[in-house]
Amino acid sequence: MSEDVIRTDMIIIGAGPCGLFAVFEAGLLGMKCHLVDNLDKIGGQCAELYPDKPIYDIPAVPRCTGQELVDRLMEQIRPFEPAFHLKEQASDLRRLEDGRWRLETDAGTVLEAPVVVIAAGAGSFVPRRLPLPEAERFEGTSLFYAVRKMDQFRGRNILIAGGGDSALDWVLNLQPIAAGMTLVHRRDEFRAAPDSVEKMRRLVAEGRMRLVIGQISALDGEGDRIRSVTIKGTDGTSTLVPCDTVLAFYGLKMELGPIAGWGLNLDRNLIAVDTAAFETNQPGIFAIGDICTYPGKLKLILSGFHEAALMCQKAFKYCFPEQKLIFRYTTSSTDLQKKLGVA
Amino acid sequence: MPKLFVTDREGEEHELEGTLGWSVMEIIRENDLPIEAACGGCCACATCHVYVDPAWLDRLEPPNADESMMLDEAFEVRDNSRLSCQIKFTDALDGLKVTLAPEF
Numbered sequence: 001m002s003e004d005v006i007r008t009d010m011i012i013i014g015a016g017p018c019g020l021f022a023v024f025e026a027g028l029l030g031m032k033c034h035l036v037d038n039l040d041k042i043g044g045q046c047a048e049l050y051p052d053k054p055i056y057d058i059p060a061v062p063r064c065t066g067q068e069l070v071d072r073l074m075e076q077i078r079p080f081e082p083a084f085h086l087k088e089q090a091s092d093l094r095r096l097e098d099g100r101w102r103l104e105t106d107a108g109t110v111l112e113a114p115v116v117v118i119a120a121g122a123g124s125f126v127p128r129r130l131p132l133p134e135a136e137r138f139e140g141t142s143l144f145y146a147v148r149k150m151d152q153f154r155g156r157n158i159l160i161a162g163g164g165d166s167a168l169d170w171v172l173n174l175q176p177i178a179a180g181m182t183l184v185h186r187r188d189e190f191r192a193a194p195d196s197v198e199k200m201r202r203l204v205a206e207g208r209m210r211l212v213i214g215q216i217s218a219l220d221g222e223g224d225r226i227r228s229v230t231i232k233g234t235d236g237t238s239t240l241v242p243c244d245t246v247l248a249f250y251g252l253k254m255e256l257g258p259i260a261g262w263g264l265n266l267d268r269n270l271i272a273v274d275t276a277a278f279e280t281n282q283p284g285i286f287a288i289g290d291i292c293t294y295p296g297k298l299k300l301i302l303s304g305f306h307e308a309a310l311m312c313q314k315a316f317k318y319c320f321p322e323q324k325l326i327f328r329y330t331t332s333s334t335d336l337q338k339k340l341g342v343a
Numbered sequence: 344m345p346k347l348f349v350t351d352r353e354g355e356e357h358e359l360e361g362t363l364g365w366s367v368m369e370i371i372r373e374n375d376l377p378i379e380a381a382c383g384g385c386c387a388c389a390t391c392h393v394y395v396d397p398a399w400l401d402r403l404e405p406p407n408a409d410e411s412m413m414l415d416e417a418f419e420v421r422d423n424s425r426l427s428c429q430i431k432f433t434d435a436l437d438g439l440k441v442t443l444a445p446e447f
């Protein structure tokens with residue numbers, strides 16, 4: 001059992017810009033990091049919400065996109081070889097007898113470290129659910145927000161809702177193995193890749209699937225099984241579409257999730273920290289970036305970078321209590337330059 | 344002072360002072376009404392979705408392609424649906440009425 005536990009210096013929850021820069025600051029001080037993120041990619045909101053949108057307020061970078069910022073941070077932290085645990089949500093955090101922390105993810109990964117850094121932004125990205133009162137009773141049996149195993153949908157009469165790449169990709173992937181396929185979207189324009197939209201339209205023209213313009217207004221069924229979905233059109237008319245499986249892709253939203261239950265002092269869903277080290281009320285647990293709050297806090301990426309640097313000074317003391325920390329510059333210290341792989 | 348009238352999800356109307364040059368989302372958020380505005384106003388989510396009073400609809404610039412695409416991620420989208428971060432509050436909008444869309 002204990003062989004499966006990953007031991008490291010710093011566990012960082014959230015692989016957004018602040019979590020990534022924390023790897024750099026930690027690396028300079030000799031601390032190794034493991035990062036956990038619920039998204040399937042590195043970069044947090046920069047990569048998920050606005051990869052192509054410009055950012056103008058990163059010091060000395062007059063303009064870059066969200067994705068470019070992530071790419072540059074990844075280049076900067078490469079010498080420190082951070083380990084990533086993507087598509088895993090940090091679910092359980094507890095203190096070990098020796099004072100270190102043990103974090104478990106929903107995928108069963110167990111990490112132990114003297115320091116945990118919460119750099120989780122506005123929380124985990126989770127699928128947006130259908131805000132219909134009856135939706136919950138169908139969830140997991142006939143209503144889904146993600147596809148884990150395609151085979152589960154073989155022979156099913158599927159209705160997919162949404163107009164983005166996830167919706168269109170799954171229409172195209174599942175149509176050949178489904179008994180029936182209907183795509184529902186609120187308008188006859190799609191933000192998915194034009195090629196996918198083209199393929200979908202061809203299937204519709206060939207009569208191999210249906211496209212219904214409108215929005216889901218009700219789910220009907222027996223027990224936990226959906227039998228039909230009511231679609232309200234823009235003209236107010238309702239269409240009843242018989243189906244046994246609904247896949248809804250309305251994008252992702254952010255929620256604090258399990259962090260709320262870790263015994264940390266919270267202020268309006270943000271984690272209260274001191275501004276000397278950005279430590280929470282639990283020794284060894286720090287919070288940086290958008291998720292932390294203190295008097296004067298600004299939700300800027302550059303503030304998160306500053307918080308990462310100061311946090312590491314204190315984190316060092318938890319990781320190496322016997323060692324003395326000396327403050328040096330990367331410009332002049334061959335020791336730091338060695339760590340960066342340039343000396 | 345120009346006014347912005349916001350009906351919350353309980354149906355109560357709030358009369359807000361509209362700061363010229365701010366977005367409608369910012370005015371709503373700064374008045375502590377429950378609007379998520381997760382992306383902070385860069386038209387990258389749909390969590391500042393409002394319904395504009397039909398009487399005012401023609402006086403607004405129509406949504407651009409970006410906004411229409413993001414509205415695809417909202418629920419219960421109607422003809423008068425808008426993302427409030429994309430509506431700049433000007434003198435011409437004194438008295439504008441919007442309703443917060445359901446949370447989602």
